[in-house]
Amino acid sequence: MRLRSGKITIENTNICPANCTICPRDKYTQKPGIMDFNLFKKVINTLAEQTHVDTVDMGGFGEPYTDKLLFERCAYIRQKLPKIKIFTSSNCFLMTPDKYEDTVKYIDALKISVYGVSKAVYEKCHRGRLVFEQTYANILGLLALPEKPYTIGLLTLTKDNEQEEDDWLKFWEPKLDEVYIWLPHDF
Numbered sequence: 001m002r003l004r005s006g007k008i009t010i011e012n013t014n015i016c017p018a019n020c021t022i023c024p025r026d027k028y029t030q031k032p033g034i035m036d037f038n039l040f041k042k043v044i045n046t047l048a049e050q051t052h053v054d055t056v057d058m059g060g061f062g063e064p065y066t067d068k069l070l071f072e073r074c075a076y077i078r079q080k081l082p083k084i085k086i087f088t089s090s091n092c093f094l095m096t097p098d099k100y101e102d103t104v105k106y107i108d109a110l111k112i113s114v115y116g117v118s119k120a121v122y123e124k125c126h127r128g129r130l131v132f133e134q135t136y137a138n139i140l141g142l143l144a145l146p147e148k149p150y151t152i153g154l155l156t157l158t159k160d161n162e163q164e165e166d167d168w169l170k171f172w173e174p175k176l177d178e179v180y181i182w183l184p185h186d187f
Contacts, residue, residue: 007087008053010043011035011060013067018091019128020115022156022184025061034067041076048080056081058088065094074106089113089154092138093130100142109150112139112176115158117167124160143175153179 013034047053056077058064074086089111116122119132153172173179
């Protein structure tokens with residue numbers, strides 16, 4: 001295996017507590033699950049032989065924090081590839097305060113998918129088990145720490161949340177390192 005890109009994405013899980021209106025996960029034919037740790041180690045060991053990789057993205061269409069081995073995986077990456085940056089995307093519903101320390105220790109950049117600033121719009125867009133108050137408390141708790149990963153906010157605009165675009169920017173732009181507003185695309 002020879003990689004030409006500087007970034008590789010490893011989907012450690014395709015399980016997610018959300019059912020976001022913009023996500024194509026419902027089209028998956030693959031059974032929901034978490035990547036076998038031995039397979040993960042094999043991928044990382046292969047990457048350790050490469051010279052072109054500088055970032056491992058622990059994500060995909062699943063929620064990385066559903067994986068109870070997420071931080072063991074990150075520790076293994078750090079052991080085998082100490083100079084690599086670890087990136088992940090999360091809705092942060094499961095990134096509870098007991099996970100802050102390891103998040104700060106292992107995650108270099110965290111892209112936060114948060115599709116509303118009001119409870120009604122947020123929960124309409126994210127659907128599933130996500131609860132506005134818990135997710136916001138998790139995110140704001142992490143952001144209150146003296147040290148934190150580089151943070152990126154993502155709002156994907158839909159007819160359900162477009163009326164909150166300005167309010168979303170006013171709320172998140174001063175708190176995060178970067179913010180993006182995307183239009184949905186066809187995966």
